[in-house]
Amino acid sequence: MTAMRRDVTGRVGGPDRRPQLFCALDTPDGDRAVALARQVAGQVDGLKVGLELFCAAGPAALDRLSATGLPLFLDLKLHDIPNTVAGAVRSLMSRTPALMTLHAQGGAAMMTAAVEAAGAEAARLGVAPPVLLGVTVLTSLDRDDLAAVGVADAPADQVLRLARLGRASGLGGLVCSSREVAAVRAAVGPDMTLVVPGIRPAGAAIGDQKRVMTPAQAVAAGADLLVVGRPITQADDPAAAAAAVADEIRTAWEAGQGAASAGRP
């Protein structure tokens, strides 16, 4: 597995805790994914492989992307009975992803089974276990969408409920939108890795996302890892688009660091 910057707790971000940028390679074409990865490799901290690429190109896509040397984030959002999810985690571990997702609404037994399977399989293979991330409420959903599936609470309340369940189940991190990340941090403490998709630079098309923020806003809110897909991959110049997002993250982070040290006695 490619080294991830983690602090002593395992939280992604490294000693300086600068938020990381991962590019979502959402394409059914393995060759295009590899080409995109090469284009953005100098600007991003890692690559995210989701359902579209994995369903089309399979685990071989992970092997090809590993050659970039960047950490891989396998975002398959596992959601099934505990035994099946544990088996899927074991099967995926040989590809040594740095991060993997499962749906927190799959419940505590499912998440615990995944954590145990990842730990045991990592020990057997002699590798570091991935950071298991619980997806709380998809960033493409708003209050009306939740109501339509029988959840009367606002997204922020449902995110917090699932975040606490994920922490109690032993997960290493959570996926939520930037809008909830500060409240989730307050609820789960400093050690969990908080990942935010639904990132849109000012003026970018929002598409199917509903709970969005800019990269700078996500950093100010306290995100550890920002996932950006189409604003980079569908740009005329993906490398330049990735560099602009990375710059925005760095600038916002440094401004926050400066403000924090100015407030210190």
Ligand SMILES: O=c1ccn([C@@H]2O[C@H](COP(=O)(O)O)[C@@H](O)[C@H]2O)c(=O)[nH]1
């Ligand atoms: O709540 C979630 C969880 C995962 N995603 C994934 O992130 C990227 C976002 O891509 P964009 O093109 O920047 O919208 C995509 O792979 C999703 O599957 C998410 O958007 N929201």
